[in-house]
Amino acid sequence: MVSRRPGWEGLDVLDAAPDGPVAFSADLSPASLLAAYRVGVYPFPASDEYTRTLNEVVFADQVEEGRIPLVGEEAADPYAVSWWSPDPRPVLPVTATHLSRSLARQLRNRLPWSTSLDRQFEGVVRACRGDRIPLWLTDELIASLVRLHELGHAHSVEVWEDGELIGGVFGLQLGSVFSMDSMFFHRPGASKVAVTDLAERFAQAGGVLLDAQRDSPHVQSLGGVLVSREQYIRQLRGTASESVPMPAATLPASRLAQPAASG
Incomplete structure:
Protein backbone atom coordinates (compact mmCIF):
# COMPACT_ATOMS: atom_id res chain seq x y z
CA MET A 1 0.00 0.00 0.00
CA SER A 85 19.01 11.12 4.52
CA PRO A 86 22.17 9.00 4.14
CA ASP A 87 23.47 6.65 6.81
CA PRO A 88 26.19 7.27 7.82
CA ARG A 89 26.11 11.07 7.56
CA PRO A 90 29.27 13.10 6.82
CA VAL A 91 29.65 16.02 9.24
CA LEU A 92 32.28 18.57 10.17
CA PRO A 93 32.50 19.35 13.90
CA VAL A 94 33.01 23.12 14.03
CA THR A 95 35.89 22.76 16.51
CA ALA A 96 37.74 20.30 14.25
CA THR A 97 37.26 21.93 10.84
CA HIS A 98 40.62 23.09 9.51
CA LEU A 99 42.69 24.19 6.55
CA SER A 100 45.65 22.25 5.23
CA ARG A 101 49.07 23.54 6.27
CA SER A 102 49.89 24.54 2.69
CA LEU A 103 46.70 26.57 2.23
CA ALA A 104 47.12 28.20 5.65
CA ARG A 105 50.67 29.15 4.69
CA GLN A 106 49.44 30.74 1.45
CA LEU A 107 46.87 32.80 3.35
CA ARG A 108 49.49 34.02 5.80
CA ASN A 109 52.06 34.87 3.16
CA ARG A 110 50.37 36.08 0.00
CA LEU A 111 46.64 35.55 -0.55
CA PRO A 112 44.76 38.84 0.04
CA TRP A 113 41.39 37.15 0.51
CA SER A 114 38.50 38.27 2.70
CA THR A 115 35.30 36.53 3.78
CA SER A 116 31.75 37.70 4.41
CA LEU A 117 28.37 36.37 5.52
CA ASP A 118 25.20 36.77 3.44
CA ARG A 119 26.68 39.49 1.25
CA GLN A 120 25.87 37.66 -2.00
CA PHE A 121 23.59 34.71 -1.19
CA GLU A 122 21.98 34.25 -4.61
CA GLY A 123 25.32 34.82 -6.31
CA VAL A 124 26.83 31.95 -4.33
CA VAL A 125 23.88 29.65 -5.09
CA ARG A 126 24.06 30.38 -8.82
CA ALA A 127 27.85 29.95 -8.85
CA CYS A 128 27.33 26.56 -7.17
CA ARG A 129 24.90 25.61 -9.93
CA GLY A 130 27.19 26.80 -12.72
CA ASP A 131 27.23 24.22 -15.50
CA ARG A 132 27.27 21.19 -13.21
CA ILE A 133 25.72 17.93 -14.35
CA PRO A 134 23.28 16.76 -13.07
CA LEU A 135 21.51 20.09 -12.68
CA TRP A 136 19.89 19.53 -9.27
CA LEU A 137 19.83 23.25 -8.37
CA THR A 138 16.74 23.94 -10.45
CA ASP A 139 15.13 27.37 -10.83
CA GLU A 140 12.31 26.31 -8.49
CA LEU A 141 14.73 25.14 -5.81
CA ILE A 142 16.83 28.30 -6.11
CA ALA A 143 13.74 30.49 -5.74
CA SER A 144 12.77 28.67 -2.52
CA LEU A 145 16.31 28.89 -1.15
CA VAL A 146 16.41 32.63 -1.83
CA ARG A 147 13.10 33.01 0.01
CA LEU A 148 14.45 31.04 2.97
CA HIS A 149 17.45 33.36 2.96
CA GLU A 150 15.12 36.36 3.08
CA LEU A 151 13.36 34.73 6.06
CA GLY A 152 16.67 34.23 7.88
CA HIS A 153 16.96 30.43 7.56
CA ALA A 154 19.46 30.09 4.70
CA HIS A 155 22.92 31.66 4.71
CA SER A 156 26.04 31.94 2.61
CA VAL A 157 29.71 32.61 3.21
CA GLU A 158 31.59 34.37 0.44
CA VAL A 159 35.32 34.51 -0.31
CA TRP A 160 36.60 37.63 -2.09
CA GLU A 161 39.77 38.65 -3.90
CA ASP A 162 40.01 42.32 -4.91
CA GLY A 163 36.21 42.62 -4.98
CA GLU A 164 35.71 39.44 -7.03
CA LEU A 165 33.65 36.54 -5.66
CA ILE A 166 36.02 33.56 -5.90
CA GLY A 167 34.41 30.97 -3.61
CA GLY A 168 31.54 30.28 -1.30
CA VAL A 169 29.25 27.86 0.49
CA PHE A 170 25.54 28.00 1.34
CA GLY A 171 22.95 26.05 3.29
CA LEU A 172 20.36 26.13 6.06
CA GLN A 173 20.93 26.95 9.72
CA LEU A 174 18.99 24.50 11.93
CA GLY A 175 19.80 25.34 15.51
CA SER A 176 23.11 23.68 16.39
CA VAL A 177 23.43 22.16 12.89
CA PHE A 178 24.20 23.93 9.62
CA SER A 179 23.29 21.80 6.60
CA MET A 180 25.59 22.75 3.71
CA ASP A 181 23.95 22.32 0.31
CA SER A 182 26.84 23.16 -1.99
CA MET A 183 30.10 25.06 -2.39
CA PHE A 184 32.17 26.41 -5.27
CA PHE A 185 35.58 27.88 -6.02
CA HIS A 186 37.12 29.97 -8.78
CA ARG A 187 40.55 29.87 -7.11
CA PRO A 188 42.13 26.72 -5.65
CA GLY A 189 41.32 26.46 -1.95
CA ALA A 190 38.58 29.12 -1.94
CA SER A 191 35.76 26.69 -1.11
CA LYS A 192 37.85 25.25 1.76
CA VAL A 193 38.34 28.76 3.12
CA ALA A 194 34.58 29.36 2.85
CA VAL A 195 33.74 26.22 4.84
CA THR A 196 36.39 26.93 7.49
CA ASP A 197 35.10 30.49 7.82
CA LEU A 198 31.54 29.18 8.17
CA ALA A 199 32.66 26.80 10.91
CA GLU A 200 34.25 29.66 12.86
CA ARG A 201 31.24 31.95 12.52
CA PHE A 202 28.82 29.14 13.35
CA ALA A 203 30.82 28.14 16.43
CA GLN A 204 30.59 31.74 17.67
CA ALA A 205 26.80 31.45 17.33
CA GLY A 206 26.76 28.25 19.41
CA GLY A 207 26.73 25.87 16.46
CA VAL A 208 28.11 22.34 16.78
CA LEU A 209 28.07 20.57 13.40
CA LEU A 210 28.31 21.40 9.72
CA ASP A 211 26.34 18.77 7.80
CA ALA A 212 28.13 17.94 4.54
CA GLN A 213 25.20 15.80 3.25
CA ARG A 214 27.43 13.78 0.87
CA ASP A 215 30.87 12.41 1.73
CA SER A 216 33.92 13.21 -0.42
CA PRO A 217 37.71 13.52 -0.16
CA HIS A 218 37.16 17.30 -0.12
CA VAL A 219 34.99 17.02 3.01
CA GLN A 220 37.44 14.62 4.65
CA SER A 221 40.35 17.00 4.00
CA LEU A 222 38.54 19.66 6.04
CA GLY A 223 38.10 17.40 9.06
CA GLY A 224 34.91 15.60 8.09
CA VAL A 225 33.85 12.46 9.93
CA LEU A 226 31.03 9.97 9.49
CA VAL A 227 28.33 9.64 12.13
CA SER A 228 25.32 7.36 12.17
CA ARG A 229 22.02 8.71 10.92
CA GLU A 230 20.68 8.21 14.45
CA GLN A 231 23.43 10.40 15.93
CA TYR A 232 22.80 13.10 13.35
CA ILE A 233 19.03 13.11 13.87
CA ARG A 234 19.50 13.20 17.64
CA GLN A 235 21.67 16.32 17.34
CA LEU A 236 19.22 17.88 14.92
CA ARG A 237 16.16 17.21 17.04
CA GLY A 238 17.72 18.86 20.08
CA THR A 239 17.67 22.42 18.72
CA ALA A 240 16.27 22.30 15.20
CA SER A 241 14.03 25.36 15.69
CA GLU A 242 16.53 27.48 17.63
CA SER A 243 19.07 29.60 15.75
CA VAL A 244 21.39 32.37 16.94
CA PRO A 245 22.64 34.90 14.36
CA MET A 246 26.18 34.37 13.13
CA PRO A 247 28.72 37.22 13.14
CA ALA A 248 28.23 39.14 9.89
CA ALA A 249 31.41 41.24 9.56
CA THR A 250 33.64 41.08 6.49
CA LEU A 251 36.96 39.73 7.76
CA PRO A 252 40.44 38.89 6.45
CA ALA A 253 40.74 35.23 5.52
CA SER A 254 44.28 35.19 6.92
CA ARG A 255 42.84 34.95 10.44
CA LEU A 256 41.84 31.36 9.60
CA ALA A 257 45.51 30.49 9.08
CA GLN A 258 46.50 30.82 12.70
CA PRO A 259 48.07 27.70 14.26
CA ALA A 260 44.78 26.43 15.72
CA ALA A 261 43.19 26.45 12.27
CA SER A 262 46.06 25.12 10.19
CA GLY A 263 45.76 21.42 11.16
Missing part, protein backbone atom coordinates in the same frame (compact mmCIF):
# COMPACT_ATOMS: atom_id res chain seq x y z
CA VAL A 2 1.33 3.42 -0.99
CA SER A 3 2.19 5.52 2.07
CA ARG A 4 1.44 9.22 1.60
CA ARG A 5 1.96 11.94 4.17
CA PRO A 6 0.59 15.50 4.03
CA GLY A 7 3.92 16.94 5.23
CA TRP A 8 7.35 16.20 6.69
CA GLU A 9 6.46 16.70 10.33
CA GLY A 10 6.71 13.45 12.24
CA LEU A 11 8.49 11.57 9.45
CA ASP A 12 10.90 9.06 11.01
CA VAL A 13 13.75 8.17 8.67
CA LEU A 14 15.72 6.01 11.10
CA ASP A 15 14.48 2.77 9.56
CA ALA A 16 14.86 3.89 5.95
CA ALA A 17 17.43 2.43 3.56
CA PRO A 18 20.90 3.83 4.25
CA ASP A 19 21.87 4.56 0.66
CA GLY A 20 18.67 5.38 -1.23
CA PRO A 21 15.89 7.95 -1.23
CA VAL A 22 13.82 8.07 1.97
CA ALA A 23 10.85 9.83 0.33
CA PHE A 24 9.54 11.34 -2.89
CA SER A 25 7.80 14.70 -3.06
CA ALA A 26 7.38 17.35 -5.73
CA ASP A 27 6.88 20.07 -3.11
CA LEU A 28 9.94 22.35 -3.17
CA SER A 29 8.21 25.28 -1.50
CA PRO A 30 10.13 27.16 1.21
CA ALA A 31 7.92 25.68 3.94
CA SER A 32 8.44 22.14 2.64
CA LEU A 33 12.20 22.60 2.37
CA LEU A 34 12.54 23.92 5.89
CA ALA A 35 10.34 21.18 7.36
CA ALA A 36 12.30 18.47 5.51
CA TYR A 37 15.70 19.76 6.63
CA ARG A 38 14.45 19.87 10.21
CA VAL A 39 13.81 16.12 10.12
CA GLY A 40 17.17 15.39 8.49
CA VAL A 41 16.11 15.14 4.83
CA TYR A 42 17.32 17.13 1.80
CA PRO A 43 16.10 17.21 -1.84
CA PHE A 44 17.65 16.05 -5.08
CA PRO A 45 15.45 17.22 -7.97
CA ALA A 46 15.56 15.21 -11.18
CA SER A 47 17.59 17.08 -13.78
CA ASP A 48 15.50 15.85 -16.71
CA GLU A 49 12.60 13.61 -17.69
CA TYR A 50 14.89 10.59 -18.03
CA THR A 51 16.01 10.89 -14.40
CA ARG A 52 12.43 11.43 -13.25
CA THR A 53 11.31 8.30 -15.10
CA LEU A 54 14.27 6.34 -13.73
CA ASN A 55 13.16 7.26 -10.19
CA GLU A 56 9.76 5.75 -10.87
CA VAL A 57 11.08 2.62 -12.60
CA VAL A 58 13.63 1.83 -9.89
CA PHE A 59 11.66 2.78 -6.78
CA ALA A 60 7.95 2.40 -7.62
CA ASP A 61 7.79 -1.07 -6.05
CA GLN A 62 9.20 0.23 -2.76
CA VAL A 63 6.72 3.11 -2.86
CA GLU A 64 3.86 0.69 -3.52
CA GLU A 65 4.97 -1.49 -0.60
CA GLY A 66 5.08 1.55 1.71
CA ARG A 67 8.84 1.38 2.30
CA ILE A 68 9.35 4.81 0.68
CA PRO A 69 6.59 7.32 1.47
CA LEU A 70 5.18 9.99 -0.81
CA VAL A 71 4.87 13.44 0.74
CA GLY A 72 2.52 16.19 -0.40
CA GLU A 73 -0.52 16.57 -2.61
CA GLU A 74 -1.75 13.60 -4.62
CA ALA A 75 -2.04 15.68 -7.80
CA ALA A 76 1.69 16.49 -7.86
CA ASP A 77 4.21 14.19 -9.56
CA PRO A 78 6.36 12.91 -6.66
CA TYR A 79 9.07 11.27 -8.77
CA ALA A 80 10.35 14.66 -9.93
CA VAL A 81 12.20 15.08 -6.61
CA SER A 82 13.84 12.42 -4.46
CA TRP A 83 14.70 13.18 -0.82
CA TRP A 84 17.70 11.77 1.00
Whole structure:
Protein backbone atom coordinates (compact mmCIF):
# COMPACT_ATOMS: atom_id res chain seq x y z
CA MET A 1 0.00 0.00 0.00
CA VAL A 2 1.33 3.42 -0.99
CA SER A 3 2.19 5.52 2.07
CA ARG A 4 1.44 9.22 1.60
CA ARG A 5 1.96 11.94 4.17
CA PRO A 6 0.59 15.50 4.03
CA GLY A 7 3.92 16.94 5.23
CA TRP A 8 7.35 16.20 6.69
CA GLU A 9 6.46 16.70 10.33
CA GLY A 10 6.71 13.45 12.24
CA LEU A 11 8.49 11.57 9.45
CA ASP A 12 10.90 9.06 11.01
CA VAL A 13 13.75 8.17 8.67
CA LEU A 14 15.72 6.01 11.10
CA ASP A 15 14.48 2.77 9.56
CA ALA A 16 14.86 3.89 5.95
CA ALA A 17 17.43 2.43 3.56
CA PRO A 18 20.90 3.83 4.25
CA ASP A 19 21.87 4.56 0.66
CA GLY A 20 18.67 5.38 -1.23
CA PRO A 21 15.89 7.95 -1.23
CA VAL A 22 13.82 8.07 1.97
CA ALA A 23 10.85 9.83 0.33
CA PHE A 24 9.54 11.34 -2.89
CA SER A 25 7.80 14.70 -3.06
CA ALA A 26 7.38 17.35 -5.73
CA ASP A 27 6.88 20.07 -3.11
CA LEU A 28 9.94 22.35 -3.17
CA SER A 29 8.21 25.28 -1.50
CA PRO A 30 10.13 27.16 1.21
CA ALA A 31 7.92 25.68 3.94
CA SER A 32 8.44 22.14 2.64
CA LEU A 33 12.20 22.60 2.37
CA LEU A 34 12.54 23.92 5.89
CA ALA A 35 10.34 21.18 7.36
CA ALA A 36 12.30 18.47 5.51
CA TYR A 37 15.70 19.76 6.63
CA ARG A 38 14.45 19.87 10.21
CA VAL A 39 13.81 16.12 10.12
CA GLY A 40 17.17 15.39 8.49
CA VAL A 41 16.11 15.14 4.83
CA TYR A 42 17.32 17.13 1.80
CA PRO A 43 16.10 17.21 -1.84
CA PHE A 44 17.65 16.05 -5.08
CA PRO A 45 15.45 17.22 -7.97
CA ALA A 46 15.56 15.21 -11.18
CA SER A 47 17.59 17.08 -13.78
CA ASP A 48 15.50 15.85 -16.71
CA GLU A 49 12.60 13.61 -17.69
CA TYR A 50 14.89 10.59 -18.03
CA THR A 51 16.01 10.89 -14.40
CA ARG A 52 12.43 11.43 -13.25
CA THR A 53 11.31 8.30 -15.10
CA LEU A 54 14.27 6.34 -13.73
CA ASN A 55 13.16 7.26 -10.19
CA GLU A 56 9.76 5.75 -10.87
CA VAL A 57 11.08 2.62 -12.60
CA VAL A 58 13.63 1.83 -9.89
CA PHE A 59 11.66 2.78 -6.78
CA ALA A 60 7.95 2.40 -7.62
CA ASP A 61 7.79 -1.07 -6.05
CA GLN A 62 9.20 0.23 -2.76
CA VAL A 63 6.72 3.11 -2.86
CA GLU A 64 3.86 0.69 -3.52
CA GLU A 65 4.97 -1.49 -0.60
CA GLY A 66 5.08 1.55 1.71
CA ARG A 67 8.84 1.38 2.30
CA ILE A 68 9.35 4.81 0.68
CA PRO A 69 6.59 7.32 1.47
CA LEU A 70 5.18 9.99 -0.81
CA VAL A 71 4.87 13.44 0.74
CA GLY A 72 2.52 16.19 -0.40
CA GLU A 73 -0.52 16.57 -2.61
CA GLU A 74 -1.75 13.60 -4.62
CA ALA A 75 -2.04 15.68 -7.80
CA ALA A 76 1.69 16.49 -7.86
CA ASP A 77 4.21 14.19 -9.56
CA PRO A 78 6.36 12.91 -6.66
CA TYR A 79 9.07 11.27 -8.77
CA ALA A 80 10.35 14.66 -9.93
CA VAL A 81 12.20 15.08 -6.61
CA SER A 82 13.84 12.42 -4.46
CA TRP A 83 14.70 13.18 -0.82
CA TRP A 84 17.70 11.77 1.00
CA SER A 85 19.01 11.12 4.52
CA PRO A 86 22.17 9.00 4.14
CA ASP A 87 23.47 6.65 6.81
CA PRO A 88 26.19 7.27 7.82
CA ARG A 89 26.11 11.07 7.56
CA PRO A 90 29.27 13.10 6.82
CA VAL A 91 29.65 16.02 9.24
CA LEU A 92 32.28 18.57 10.17
CA PRO A 93 32.50 19.35 13.90
CA VAL A 94 33.01 23.12 14.03
CA THR A 95 35.89 22.76 16.51
CA ALA A 96 37.74 20.30 14.25
CA THR A 97 37.26 21.93 10.84
CA HIS A 98 40.62 23.09 9.51
CA LEU A 99 42.69 24.19 6.55
CA SER A 100 45.65 22.25 5.23
CA ARG A 101 49.07 23.54 6.27
CA SER A 102 49.89 24.54 2.69
CA LEU A 103 46.70 26.57 2.23
CA ALA A 104 47.12 28.20 5.65
CA ARG A 105 50.67 29.15 4.69
CA GLN A 106 49.44 30.74 1.45
CA LEU A 107 46.87 32.80 3.35
CA ARG A 108 49.49 34.02 5.80
CA ASN A 109 52.06 34.87 3.16
CA ARG A 110 50.37 36.08 0.00
CA LEU A 111 46.64 35.55 -0.55
CA PRO A 112 44.76 38.84 0.04
CA TRP A 113 41.39 37.15 0.51
CA SER A 114 38.50 38.27 2.70
CA THR A 115 35.30 36.53 3.78
CA SER A 116 31.75 37.70 4.41
CA LEU A 117 28.37 36.37 5.52
CA ASP A 118 25.20 36.77 3.44
CA ARG A 119 26.68 39.49 1.25
CA GLN A 120 25.87 37.66 -2.00
CA PHE A 121 23.59 34.71 -1.19
CA GLU A 122 21.98 34.25 -4.61
CA GLY A 123 25.32 34.82 -6.31
CA VAL A 124 26.83 31.95 -4.33
CA VAL A 125 23.88 29.65 -5.09
CA ARG A 126 24.06 30.38 -8.82
CA ALA A 127 27.85 29.95 -8.85
CA CYS A 128 27.33 26.56 -7.17
CA ARG A 129 24.90 25.61 -9.93
CA GLY A 130 27.19 26.80 -12.72
CA ASP A 131 27.23 24.22 -15.50
CA ARG A 132 27.27 21.19 -13.21
CA ILE A 133 25.72 17.93 -14.35
CA PRO A 134 23.28 16.76 -13.07
CA LEU A 135 21.51 20.09 -12.68
CA TRP A 136 19.89 19.53 -9.27
CA LEU A 137 19.83 23.25 -8.37
CA THR A 138 16.74 23.94 -10.45
CA ASP A 139 15.13 27.37 -10.83
CA GLU A 140 12.31 26.31 -8.49
CA LEU A 141 14.73 25.14 -5.81
CA ILE A 142 16.83 28.30 -6.11
CA ALA A 143 13.74 30.49 -5.74
CA SER A 144 12.77 28.67 -2.52
CA LEU A 145 16.31 28.89 -1.15
CA VAL A 146 16.41 32.63 -1.83
CA ARG A 147 13.10 33.01 0.01
CA LEU A 148 14.45 31.04 2.97
CA HIS A 149 17.45 33.36 2.96
CA GLU A 150 15.12 36.36 3.08
CA LEU A 151 13.36 34.73 6.06
CA GLY A 152 16.67 34.23 7.88
CA HIS A 153 16.96 30.43 7.56
CA ALA A 154 19.46 30.09 4.70
CA HIS A 155 22.92 31.66 4.71
CA SER A 156 26.04 31.94 2.61
CA VAL A 157 29.71 32.61 3.21
CA GLU A 158 31.59 34.37 0.44
CA VAL A 159 35.32 34.51 -0.31
CA TRP A 160 36.60 37.63 -2.09
CA GLU A 161 39.77 38.65 -3.90
CA ASP A 162 40.01 42.32 -4.91
CA GLY A 163 36.21 42.62 -4.98
CA GLU A 164 35.71 39.44 -7.03
CA LEU A 165 33.65 36.54 -5.66
CA ILE A 166 36.02 33.56 -5.90
CA GLY A 167 34.41 30.97 -3.61
CA GLY A 168 31.54 30.28 -1.30
CA VAL A 169 29.25 27.86 0.49
CA PHE A 170 25.54 28.00 1.34
CA GLY A 171 22.95 26.05 3.29
CA LEU A 172 20.36 26.13 6.06
CA GLN A 173 20.93 26.95 9.72
CA LEU A 174 18.99 24.50 11.93
CA GLY A 175 19.80 25.34 15.51
CA SER A 176 23.11 23.68 16.39
CA VAL A 177 23.43 22.16 12.89
CA PHE A 178 24.20 23.93 9.62
CA SER A 179 23.29 21.80 6.60
CA MET A 180 25.59 22.75 3.71
CA ASP A 181 23.95 22.32 0.31
CA SER A 182 26.84 23.16 -1.99
CA MET A 183 30.10 25.06 -2.39
CA PHE A 184 32.17 26.41 -5.27
CA PHE A 185 35.58 27.88 -6.02
CA HIS A 186 37.12 29.97 -8.78
CA ARG A 187 40.55 29.87 -7.11
CA PRO A 188 42.13 26.72 -5.65
CA GLY A 189 41.32 26.46 -1.95
CA ALA A 190 38.58 29.12 -1.94
CA SER A 191 35.76 26.69 -1.11
CA LYS A 192 37.85 25.25 1.76
CA VAL A 193 38.34 28.76 3.12
CA ALA A 194 34.58 29.36 2.85
CA VAL A 195 33.74 26.22 4.84
CA THR A 196 36.39 26.93 7.49
CA ASP A 197 35.10 30.49 7.82
CA LEU A 198 31.54 29.18 8.17
CA ALA A 199 32.66 26.80 10.91
CA GLU A 200 34.25 29.66 12.86
CA ARG A 201 31.24 31.95 12.52
CA PHE A 202 28.82 29.14 13.35
CA ALA A 203 30.82 28.14 16.43
CA GLN A 204 30.59 31.74 17.67
CA ALA A 205 26.80 31.45 17.33
CA GLY A 206 26.76 28.25 19.41
CA GLY A 207 26.73 25.87 16.46
CA VAL A 208 28.11 22.34 16.78
CA LEU A 209 28.07 20.57 13.40
CA LEU A 210 28.31 21.40 9.72
CA ASP A 211 26.34 18.77 7.80
CA ALA A 212 28.13 17.94 4.54
CA GLN A 213 25.20 15.80 3.25
CA ARG A 214 27.43 13.78 0.87
CA ASP A 215 30.87 12.41 1.73
CA SER A 216 33.92 13.21 -0.42
CA PRO A 217 37.71 13.52 -0.16
CA HIS A 218 37.16 17.30 -0.12
CA VAL A 219 34.99 17.02 3.01
CA GLN A 220 37.44 14.62 4.65
CA SER A 221 40.35 17.00 4.00
CA LEU A 222 38.54 19.66 6.04
CA GLY A 223 38.10 17.40 9.06
CA GLY A 224 34.91 15.60 8.09
CA VAL A 225 33.85 12.46 9.93
CA LEU A 226 31.03 9.97 9.49
CA VAL A 227 28.33 9.64 12.13
CA SER A 228 25.32 7.36 12.17
CA ARG A 229 22.02 8.71 10.92
CA GLU A 230 20.68 8.21 14.45
CA GLN A 231 23.43 10.40 15.93
CA TYR A 232 22.80 13.10 13.35
CA ILE A 233 19.03 13.11 13.87
CA ARG A 234 19.50 13.20 17.64
CA GLN A 235 21.67 16.32 17.34
CA LEU A 236 19.22 17.88 14.92
CA ARG A 237 16.16 17.21 17.04
CA GLY A 238 17.72 18.86 20.08
CA THR A 239 17.67 22.42 18.72
CA ALA A 240 16.27 22.30 15.20
CA SER A 241 14.03 25.36 15.69
CA GLU A 242 16.53 27.48 17.63
CA SER A 243 19.07 29.60 15.75
CA VAL A 244 21.39 32.37 16.94
CA PRO A 245 22.64 34.90 14.36
CA MET A 246 26.18 34.37 13.13
CA PRO A 247 28.72 37.22 13.14
CA ALA A 248 28.23 39.14 9.89
CA ALA A 249 31.41 41.24 9.56
CA THR A 250 33.64 41.08 6.49
CA LEU A 251 36.96 39.73 7.76
CA PRO A 252 40.44 38.89 6.45
CA ALA A 253 40.74 35.23 5.52
CA SER A 254 44.28 35.19 6.92
CA ARG A 255 42.84 34.95 10.44
CA LEU A 256 41.84 31.36 9.60
CA ALA A 257 45.51 30.49 9.08
CA GLN A 258 46.50 30.82 12.70
CA PRO A 259 48.07 27.70 14.26
CA ALA A 260 44.78 26.43 15.72
CA ALA A 261 43.19 26.45 12.27
CA SER A 262 46.06 25.12 10.19
CA GLY A 263 45.76 21.42 11.16
